[in-house]
Amino acid sequence: MNQFSFHFCKLCKELGGIHAAREFVWWYNGHPDCRNLAPDLTSTDTAVILGQGNVALDVARILLRPTMELAKTDIASHALAALEESSIRKVYLIGRRGPVQAACTAKELREVLGIKDISIQVKQADLVTTPADEVVMKNNRIRRRVYDLILKAASSGHSPPLPDQRELHLVFFRKPDRFLESKDRSGHVAGVLLEETTLQGDDLGKQIAVGNGVFEEISCGLVLKSIGFKSVAIDGLPFDHDKGIVPNVGGRVLADSSTDFPQYETGLYVCGWLKRGPTGIIGTNLYCAEETVASLSEDIERGVLTSNSAKPGRGGLLQLLDRRNIRVLQFHDWERIDTEEKRGGNLKNKPREKLATWEELLQVASK
Template identity: 75%
Template sequence: MASFGKIRWISRSISTLSSPPLRICVVGSGPAGFYTAEKILKAHEGVEVDVIDRLPTPFGLVRSGVAPDHPETKIVTNQFSRVARNERCSFFGNVSLGSSVTLPELRELYNAVVLAYGAESDRSLGIPGEDLAGIYAAREFVWWYNGHPDCRNLDPDLKSTDTAVILGQGNVALDAARILLCPTKELAKTDIASHALSALEESSIRKVYLVGRRGPVQAAWTAKELREVLGIKDLHIHIQQADLVTTPADEIEMKNNRIRKRIYELLSKAATAGQGPAPGQRELHFVFFRKPDRFLESDDRSGHLGGVRLEKTTLKGDDESAKQVAVGTGEYEDISCGLALKSIGYKSVAIDGLPFDNYKGTVPNLGGRVLADASKDHMQYETGLYVCGWLKRGPTGIIATNLYCAEDTLACISDDINKGVLSSNSLKPGREGLRQLLDSRNTRIVPFDAWEKIDLEEKRRGNLKNKPREKITTWDELLEVATE
């Protein structure tokens, strides 16, 4: 850790400036981070905003989470790029909170810090066999096919089995199923990572089971995502008719939620559309009212996944939340498989100096203001410290959800500025101080114009293969291209 004396020296060295700007640092360059930066810049003229990210590449899950065959969703990066090019904004790529710079140091360098670094870990099922080879978090699998440098070498074995089980029924689970089952000729036209495309071209996966604890009425995906996977060419859809039988409670849920009703209708139509699979046809099985009990070891390969044991469930009303919850029945069944993806939720990670709720995977906050102590009658806030995005509310929602989340956090920041809680009279070194601190630690900063070199090179390589871009997927090459 750098001495705070050095940072104070930096502050004194620029103390002769008149009317210094308010300086705010946003940690995380995904949708939550860039929407927050954009709204701060628009709402407060003269405020300087710096966005830092541990990756050399900006845009967070827009780059590493959005499926490669969803290019329209990625158009938002044009808007974020305009924010980064604003003369009052700077991007610091390849800067990791906790190792490159600590949170206490950022708080001394800036008038305010907004944490929007998302969720880079995963929830655990906590069941036997979870450490067997062949089991991955869906996040890892998504990062792998999207070319995230942390998962470049994941190398899931897609050739030793014809069956994959995906635990979870949200949009991430549907994306993973679609990537496993979609014709690779279609994926070849996208920005999917080349290593993933090669593996998928040689894949033996022919059956995918999407497993959910509750029923088709409670599935968490969107109608758009569901229609996409149901529309895959030459794919047999299997849904047990018994799973489509609704209860009065289901009918109430559908009456109160148009999206749930639409999803149920799509599934019902798909279930009656065909008979059994044709020889060699790929299959997608929607499995409802089942929860994972344990992973089973392969009889043929020690230490490798051989199947998943599922417990049948039934739904019971939860009086507190007015939701139906799944409870086990004590009946079990096994699905043989050699690949399993856990799509049960991303989880944010704690950092030193930050209050953190380990159970929820979020930072305790009220509207975006970080709570130093929420246990007392009078809530105490961490002055100048805010959160936005998944770190604030948990890993839910779509990209646009972060827009409203950022507005919520901005309202807190603006209120604190207007009340004088955040004041430019408290001179802070901001980006110049951050640069000096990072330089003293030999941290290689990737500014936005260096990212643009990566961007141009990826597009150039993609053009040679008739793709929108050919992603650079290793840390070394990303940094090499950035500094050329």
Template identity: 70%
Template sequence: MASLGRLRSISRSLTMLSSAPLRICVVGSGPAGFYTAEKLLKTHESVQVDIIDRLPTPFGLVRSGVAPDHPETKVVINQFSRVARNERCSFLGNISVGSSVTLRELREIYNAVVLAYGAESDRSLGIPGENLGGAYAAREFVWWYNGHPDCRYLNPDLKSTDTAVVLGQGNVALDVARILLRPTEELARTDIATHALAALEDSSIRKVYLVGRRGPVQAACTAKELREILGIKNLSIHIPQADLVTTPADEIEMKNSRIRKRVYELLSKAATARTASVPGQRELHFVFFRKPDSFFESDHKNGHLGGVRLEKTILKGDAKSSNQVAFGTGEYEDLNCGLALKSIGYKSIGVDGLPFDNRKGIVPNEGGRVLADPENDTTYEPGLYVCGWLKRGPTGIIGTNIYCAEETLACISDDIVKGVLTSKQQKPGRQGLMELLDSRNNKVVPFDSWEKIDLEERRRGDLKNKPREKLVTWEELLNVAIA
């Protein structure tokens, strides 16, 4: 990968050759999109960048995915806001690729397009009963309590059951379990959506089961997230001692991964420190070596979830790696519940005119360059790039996108040097896009209009002693933005 210093030197040389700006569109305003825009602006002095998003609000999962009780993680919004205020950059919201403008049109309007719109769908378990009422993707639940306008009216029933099952043991699974179990007086001081706080205040849920296919050594969460949920006050933790017995293969995994070792140590300590439950006390149960077989219907409510049938598993070594894989044993047990949250992974979706690998849920690419022919990794779509989850799959943390953006930037810079991207190919850029959207009566939300939303949310939050009171419907957001 070329160094940033060398890339800047190349950019200055190119600027002397042509005064026309290179116009680049970044689709998606989450971390991947903003880091890409920031690095483009810093590296290439003649580049103009437009960041577009289908929502009227920027920042992607930093706004709608990060848990409300993790305000420190959202501080990165300040950095992204400085990028959006750069005179060579603009944020344009309420633009949907597909309905507002096609990918083909964007490629005609801009010298280059970087797709960084992430993953807005979910992996499916593909098991019976998955569509029963009360069974949701964890993403939907997260968007619901974070005030995402697409999930404002999800309305999960938290009153008709005392038990929730979360399938998965990664950080998102721990997030949703923590929100269900955390005292609402603590959540009331966060930017959680008001409708979600009201539902949680009336919630009857007292038991949450975190179900994983493998054992405590293989739990996919980080130590920080685990420590936080284990530290919830007045919470009874249940971890079967038998599940904590390790095998030689487990010991090797822990030796090779400090994170796995630390997670296992925290779980072991929590199991040892278990105290007697108090009546009415909330409970968190870790269920290991189980995989979902089916969801079954309630005996009391047609079409609604009654529980999850789990198959016991055993671990066997993967010949291709040092990881152990879970295999079903043919033994089953039922876990009754009225709410199930599937935290088994997000999934990206393609758009017309974009090569897409439906099995992997990514755009076929080489370092960020989109492959024109996935069977031939030397043929690229000129001027088309990817970054973030759409490029590598839904893995990593916010900071992972920094390195991902640098890799994509290196490809763009290399293509500038080679003349694949050149400002000699005059493109209308922002002006052309705005004219096209205006002809379609598509109201655009620029960054200063987002700042109206931000100001109003903060004003409403001050009245309730919260950081902000989110506007949670499309109508509210657009009314404030375009007023």
């Protein structure tokens, strides 16, 4: 990279070509709020994804998977059309820690590593484990499986890549320092400056990534940020700002988490990321919700939850939404949407053709 072709820019919102991975996922899944995201996939052959969680892997999979295969899925048509014209051939997945600490799960990693005809590139030095890493893998089967998959992919990958072969680079022990702006294309990202990291921690496997002052640049024209999510506090509820969760035991909200004997907020329960942090997949959320409901049911049976006054329930909720002029779609409205999307998909030999604007969705729901 010619150091005179770029200048540093820390304010990513000022540069084109940088998007939240969440918005990119909504774009190719047909979410109406991101229908017009229009990521530029034709002006560069390289995309950098910051993060190595399941969302980051899903984004990489979409960018690298042959569009002939994507056409058979329920991907939004506007996204498929853009991907068919895509010039992206190299995707870098950047992680601030090592392969043992990668935040993805084995199933999602296996899917992206299994894409046909791609070259998997991993630096051999990044695969060396420490005693702390071994402790993590001994106590966590998911982390062991993820590491073994990466190790296997690295040993079987092509080096160097074959001509015209798409490339997936798994980059570890790097953290973004700043974005680089192109002078040839003012206002657009042209690269990412990364700082090397080392892990510091104890023998129990608790390790954090610390920059060591050594930097390198990756040229790219597309950056997707997938570096985590943190819940925000809700007025009136206790909140652990370090963990980004409402303190709880089994979904029961704790009034005071500093004592050895839990004191609960009667009638308050929590589930999802606000309960456990941004981890897991759909199955994890199902288990999480079941645990909270089980706690609630147990409290009802034990008489912990009592009320001397009738609650408005569903009717009260509908009245509140009506006062706020919020339109409510019933289940039968959704069924109309579902039927129409499946009908459209059947015409194109795909599971469904998604309605990707609010106007289309509401029009079909009102039929």
